[in-house]
Amino acid sequence: MKLTDTTLFLGLFATNTLAQLGTPPSGCCATAAMLRFGCSKLVIERLDPLVNPGVVGTPHNHQIVGGNSFNASMDPAVMDPANESTCTSCTFSEDFSNYWTANLYFQARNGSFKRVPQMVNLGLKGNEGITVYYIPPYDGKTKVTAFKQGFRMLVGDAMLRQAEGQQKQLCHRCYSNIEQDPFGGAPCTGNDTSYLPLEKCEGGIRTTITFPTCWDGKNLDSPDHKSHVAYPTTGSFETTGPCPASHPIRLPQLMYEIMWDTREFNREEWEVGKQPFVYSMGDATGFGQHGDYIFGWKDDALQRAMDNRCTGDSCPNVLKTQSSDAAASCTLPQTLKEDIEGWIPTLPGGAPVVY
Numbered sequence: 001m002k003l004t005d006t007t008l009f010l011g012l013f014a015t016n017t018l019a020q021l022g023t024p025p026s027g028c029c030a031t032a033a034m035l036r037f038g039c040s041k042l043v044i045e046r047l048d049p050l051v052n053p054g055v056v057g058t059p060h061n062h063q064i065v066g067g068n069s070f071n072a073s074m075d076p077a078v079m080d081p082a083n084e085s086t087c088t089s090c091t092f093s094e095d096f097s098n099y100w101t102a103n104l105y106f107q108a109r110n111g112s113f114k115r116v117p118q119m120v121n122l123g124l125k126g127n128e129g130i131t132v133y134y135i136p137p138y139d140g141k142t143k144v145t146a147f148k149q150g151f152r153m154l155v156g157d158a159m160l161r162q163a164e165g166q167q168k169q170l171c172h173r174c175y176s177n178i179e180q181d182p183f184g185g186a187p188c189t190g191n192d193t194s195y196l197p198l199e200k201c202e203g204g205i206r207t208t209i210t211f212p213t214c215w216d217g218k219n220l221d222s223p224d225h226k227s228h229v230a231y232p233t234t235g236s237f238e239t240t241g242p243c244p245a246s247h248p249i250r251l252p253q254l255m256y257e258i259m260w261d262t263r264e265f266n267r268e269e270w271e272v273g274k275q276p277f278v279y280s281m282g283d284a285t286g287f288g289q290h291g292d293y294i295f296g297w298k299d300d301a302l303q304r305a306m307d308n309r310c311t312g313d314s315c316p317n318v319l320k321t322q323s324s325d326a327a328a329s330c331t332l333p334q335t336l337k338e339d340i341e342g343w344i345p346t347l348p349g350g351a352p353v354v355y
């Protein structure tokens with residue numbers, strides 16, 4: 001079976017997701033709602049306004065997508081991305097949020113590195129980038145509250161090199177073919193691993209990063225960028241599990257998928273017994289993968305999308321969209337110029353590799 005149709009993909013995704021949650025309550029979930037859309041490459045560079053605000057040349061680089069007001073500081077007291085951006089690399093043209101993750105590199109036997117390009121996901125168009133999901137609770141009844149202006153959060157720990165201490169819902173999937181067949185169920189189920197796959201993945205590697213869905217209702221951020229949000233107390237792919245009393249407000253479930261096109265590197269000679277892919281922070285284990293989010297939807301556009309149970313990458317009469325070409329043409333120059341395409345002797349920022 002070839003999955004080329006977004007509707008079919010979403011149906012399968014939802015079916016698999018619901019299967020993980022057990023039998024849905026009667027009357028529930030005839031159609032699962034979820035925004036699923038592409039955001040093309042905005043810029044690849046060493047900035048991190050969440051973890052290292054104001055720093056130009058952070059220790060590792062990121063793949064950044066979304067609104068073009070992205071910069072090193074992004075102080076929520078003085079800037080709203082929806083006010084400052086003049087374009088976005090995302091399909092929904094009212095979404096000026098910024099989404100970013102580490103980049104993946106291939107390390108050749110001679111020690112040199114080359115960035116692994118990202119492919120566009122099934123059913124979508126664009127130029128590299130991240131597939132973004134916003135998923136309201138499956139029961140269709142639980143009230144979901146969109147993020148507020150100034151909201152930001154982080155999932156994962158860039159310093160981690162072991163399984164112990166890793167947050168939930170950070171996974172890799174190894175595809176044996178480019179059609180993503182077999183589909184393999186909801187993220188972080190089946191053969192998914194929190195570490196980087198150890199074998200050759202002929203159809204590429206998928207990274208999934210799923211954010212917490214419960215909010216304390218007060219803080220737009222916290223010192224660790226994590227403790228103002230929490231995962232539900234139960235549920236594997238958390239869309240309906242109860243929120244803890246400390247974090248009672250239900251948020252949309254934000255998820256990133258990054259499709260790494262490893263195919264050209266599978267043709268290179270690998271060292272025996274060692275997978276050659278390394279995240280930009282020098283992490284060859286994969287346990288350090290992480291995702292950052294700065295909310296930037298215009299006005300109440302995201303709340304409207306959730307209330308109307310918008311699904312896929314268009315929602316006529318509710319959300320404005322732009323063509324994938326227009327989205328891909330929204331780019332930023334690097335603040336700190338660095339080669340991100342050629343073979344390089346060390347990772348940008350020089351992080352040593354931990355295997």
Ligand SMILES: *[C@@H]1O[C@H](CO)[C@@H](O)[C@H](O)[C@H]1NC(C)=O
Pocket residue numbers: 054069071072073074078079084
């Ligand atoms: C980021 O953009 C905001 C809004 O335009 C601006 O006030 C701020 O100075 C910029 N910061 C940097 C580091 O460029």
Ligand SMILES: *[C@@H]1O[C@H](CO)[C@@H](O)[C@H](O)[C@H]1NC(C)=O
Pocket residue numbers: 076077078079080083
């Ligand atoms: C965004 O723009 C609106 C309208 O001009 C203004 O009222 C608001 O203060 C701005 N927000 C920020 C954070 O700059």
Ligand SMILES: *[C@@H]1O[C@H](CO)[C@@H](O)[C@H](O)[C@H]1NC(C)=O
Pocket residue numbers: 108109110111112268343
């Ligand atoms: C290192 O190996 C890669 C892949 O085989 C090759 O393309 C590159 O030219 C080599 N670099 C050096 C400095 O030898």
Ligand SMILES: *[C@@H]1O[C@H](CO)[C@@H](O)[C@H](O)[C@H]1NC(C)=O
Pocket residue numbers: 182183184185190191
């Ligand atoms: C897990 O891997 C096994 C062995 O390669 C394969 O037969 C099976 O279909 C995979 N399961 C899923 C859910 O992809």
